[in-house]
Amino acid sequence: MKTLVSLHGALRRLQYSKRLIINRRGDGVHSPFAFHFISRVVRNRRPYYCFEGLRAELEERKRTGRCLPPIHRTKALELLFRTAHQLEARRLLIVTPEPEESLLPAYLERTGYTEEITLTDPQLTGLTPSAIYDFILLEAIPTPSLLEELLQRASTASPQLAVALYAPTSKAREGLAQLTPSARPRLQIDLIDLQLWFYDKRLTPCRSKGVY
Template sequence: MRSPMWQKSVTFAPMKRFDPHSLWRPVVWVCRFRYRRGYGVHSPFAFQLITRVFYERGEFYAYRPLAALRRTKACGQSERLDRLILRLVNDVQPSHVALWGDMVGMTRHYVVAGCRRARIDEIGCGDLPDGKHYDMLFARRPEAVQSLFETFAAQAPDQAVAVFEGIHRSRRRMAQWKAACRHPRATVTFDLYDLGIIFLHPKLNPQHYLVNF
């Protein structure tokens, strides 16, 4: 005997929470219009990163399976930002990645897709462990951006990179971000509004870039 239709089980994807911070995005885009697509950037390193990583519009091999996976999971940040993390990891090819904060599980899948050989540690919201020489840090909405970066920079090798999500979500975080950018090991930094990225490349001249992403 066939079961009535109302007895069929239905699986719903996790609901997305409304983020009031997103209401500012159109205003930010207009204010940063002249900082798009690498215009006025003379550094070959920065120009390559902006045009071939930040603004890459190609369809990466992992986008579709990851999009299907994220429909079944709670996600800490937008698909757009997770895709950027994938492209950045694919470009940097880190060997040891620290994921700091809550709800970073989906981001982990994008990191793995970008560099399958990378070891990945999910730290939670505590301190970075001693003796771990991470060459990439992704931190989701940390309040203490400065101290977290200082701990990371004290142990990280040259050419490491730190990524902070949510640097514009409060004045305190923005002040912490600016302080982190002044760290002696911070050389090239990028403010993408939703993300802040700091490179520890000692051979590059210190420079800060605003990017309309």
């Protein structure tokens, strides 16, 4: 198991290094929003006051051997916090395999803007069809048909919808690439294991790549 983890970590570092080299040549960003977002949110690692306590909680969970959810890397959790904070997202939906174990609520409820967090499983159990969300975080990806229906409904109800999709494997990323034409995000930011989709029709259509 340690060998597999090491290989996975080495592959992730290789992907990160390759993307970093490409980015140094220029981001190739043609959207003012994407340029601003990558510069001010993705690359800005300024620690917020709440991070110290949240990091301590995560380390304690690791120390005690408690189950870790799919998104448990500090960098990913803090990026999603910064994203929600930048968007001033008030109503959030988290799709996760084990809602009681997800670390995302602890981070997102501290942005200062959050009013409501809804958690559900990948089957989207118990969701209210008329609910409105500003930011959807997919710690686990539903089936293509469920996801397409969710995004279509959510983007209609909330024209400025933003979506974060966790895709840690090449297979997961290939699945998202196949889904993109029907999901129709206006702007995409590809951060390797995290994809950020924005539906605001005022945005310049763009697909940018970066690292965090």
